[in-house]
Amino acid sequence: MSEKILRSPFFYIGDKYKLIKEIRQYFPQEIDAFIEPFVGGGSVFMNVRANEYYLNDIDSYVIKLHRHLSKYANNPDKLFALIDELVYYYGLSRSYKEDIIPHELKRVFKKTYFAQFNKEAYIKMRADFNQSSRKNMTLLYLLIIYGFNRMLRFNKNGDFNLPVGNVDFNANVVATLNEYFEQIVLKHPTWYNKDYKAFIKGLKLSERDLIYLDPPYLITFSEYNKLWNEKNEKELLALLDKLNDKRIRFAISNVTHYKERENTIFIKWCARYNVYPIKSNYISYHDNTIKEFNEVLVTNY
Ligand SMILES: C[S@@+](CC[C@H](N)C(=O)[O-])C[C@H]1O[C@@H](n2cnc3c(N)ncnc32)[C@H](O)[C@@H]1O
Secondary structure, three states: OOOOOHHHHOOOOOOOOOHHHHHOOOOOOOOOOOEEEOOOOOOOOOOOOOOEEEEEOOOOOHHHHHHHHHHOOOOHHHHHHHHHHHHHHHHOOOOOEEEEOOOOHHHHOOOOOHHHHHHHHHHHHHHHHHHOOOOOOHHHHHHHHHHHOOOEEEEOOOOEOOOOOOOOOOOOHHHHHHHHHHHHHHHOOEEEEEOHHHHHHOOOOOOOOOOEOOOOOOOOHHHHOOOHHHHHHHHHHHHHHHHHOOOOOOEEEEEEOOOOOOOOOOOOHOOEEEEEOOOOOOOOOOOOOOOOOOEEOOOOO
16 A cells, blocks of 8 residues: 555544555555445545445435546546536636635735635635535535535534634645546445444445444544444444444544543443544543543554
8 A cells, every 4th residue: 555645525523534544554465345334534545455345424415425526537628627627617716727816805804815815705605505506515515615624514504614714725635536537446435324223234344354343432522522422332333232242343543531521431342442642642531640631543453
C-alpha cells in the first residue's frame, strides 16, 4: 500500500484521516471483504486494501452523496463541469480556478473574507436546495464544501441549515475528489443505507473478512453522537461478541476517556480483546493520570 494517506472529499467531522496510518497497522495483511458499518466520509476504506468493499451508514444523505459522486468516478470532468456551472451561477469564490475576491474585502476582513464574499450566494444556494425537494446532490456537496466546518447538518424540518464557512472550493478539494474517484474505480464499493445491525445481518461473512467499526462515541460530542446512547453501545458490543464467537474478525475504534468522562461500558468490555492505544500522547487507562482524550483500537484477532 502506498504511503500517501488519502482524505475523503467529504472532510467529514471526526474522520479518521489523521489516524488511519496508525490504525491500519493493526489490520490483517490479507482481507477478503472490508466491511464498514459506520463509513461516514469514507477516509478509512480509501486507505485499506481488500478484495471487496461493503460500506454502510444510517445517514441517507451520506450514502446519497457517496453514490452520486461515485457515478462520476470514470468521468470526473462531467462533475467538475457541473460544479463550474453552479459556482458561476451563484457567483461563489473559486480558488480552484482563480482568485476573484476584491483586495479591499481581504484587507477589511483579513481572516474571514471567504465567508464575507460567499455569504449571500450561500444562502441562495441553500434555499434553492431546500426548496427543490433536497434532491440535487451536486448542490448539497457544494453546500458542504462552502459551509461552516464542512458539516452535513439539517434542522428538525429536514432542511439543510449550515451557515456559510470561511472556506471555498480550492485545489485541495479538487485533489481529494480525484483521489476518491481513483479509489472508487479501483475498489468498486457497494453502498448501503441501513442501521448497522440490519446491514451486518444481511451480509454473508467469512473468517477472511474484516469488519472495521467507527461508531458514534458515547462520551464525545458531535452531530451524529446525539442519537447514540448506552443502550446502543451495549447492543453494539454484544453483537461484536457474537461475531467473535463466529470467528469473524473485527476492529473497533472508540474513545475510552474524554475530559472528565469515562466510557466504563466499553472499558469493561474491551478487557477480553486486544486494546491498542491510538494517538502518540495516549495515557493508559490503567493508571491514575489525567486523561484528556484517549482513543483506542480494539481487535479480536
Ligand atoms: C465516527 S462517524 C464515522 C467516521 C468515518 N470513520 C470517517 O472516517 O469519515 C460515525 C458514523 O456512524 C453513523 N451512524 C450513526 N448511527 C448509526 C447506526 N445505527 N447505523 C449505521 N450508522 C450509524 C453516523 O451517521 C456517522 O457517519
